[in-house]
Amino acid sequence: MRNEERMKFFQMLAAVGVGLMPVLGGAATTNGLGGPALLTGTVYESGSTNRKVLFQFRRTAVTEGDRLRVVREFLLPDGKLAARERTEFAGTNLLAFEMEEFQIKTRTSARLERKPEFGSKIFFENGDLGKPAAQMKRSETPLRPNTLVNDMVSPFLQLHWEELMQGREVKFRYLVAERGEAFGFRFTKEAESVQAGRPVVIFKMAATSRIIGAFVKPLLFTVERDGERRVLQYEGRTMPKIKSWGFWHDLDAVTVFDWEQK
Secondary structure, X not given: OOHHHHHHHHHHXXXXXXXXXXXXXXXXXXXXXXXXXXXXXXXXXXXXXXOOEEEEEEEEEEEEOOEEEEEEEEEOOOOOEEXXXXXXXXXXXXXXXXXXXXXXXXXXXXXXXOOOOOOOEEEEEEEEOOOOHHHOEEEEEEOOOOEEOHHHHHHXXXXXXXXXXXXXXXXXXXXXXXXXXXXXXXXXXXXXXXXXXXXXXXXXXXXXOHHHHOOOOOEEEEEEOOOOOOEEEEEEEEEEEEEEOOEEEEEEEEEEEOOOOO
């Protein structure tokens, strides 16, 4: 591999984390794909002793017939919209999603076509916000089984709950829209604990590839052990960017969801 090819290869690996975590940040549905009509949360600085608030999170879900449309928004403390994601399902099938990052003025979208006889595929577009469709970069990749995006994470955990609680790992692929690919990951049970007086289980999501794992820090999901098994907290790469020393950087943060106490 020539030096310039090697450099591009490692730049691609580093960007896997950039593409993956914005998709994941704030995944918190439990009652099937729909979840609640409205769910809010707070994004805190990771490792912050004073619980510094970085963003407010808001997820809304609307069902029309067999269609489910989900909008997830990250707002700055002053209320300005920093990032937004739109996802659409038909039944349990993912149809499309779009991510808009207003701070860095970029947009990424994916459209899924299921044609088993010809080969199901995912079609991607990405580029600058406001750029004409003809100028967007396009790519495609085969659609493989167990390919997930954000709102599919918690239902996937529910589906494989018993396996995970028995100490088994569950593999899947996660769609990284910016890279035009779905990368291999696994869920494992990390620990059990008590949070605010209720038992919880912490699940770890990590890359199956050692090479990608060297660039992508594992994500941690804190889930109720009993009852509805809601995702209470998420720790890891989050969709909005953070600005430091005049440059935009990827953000690792802790998101706490505002579920009503029962």
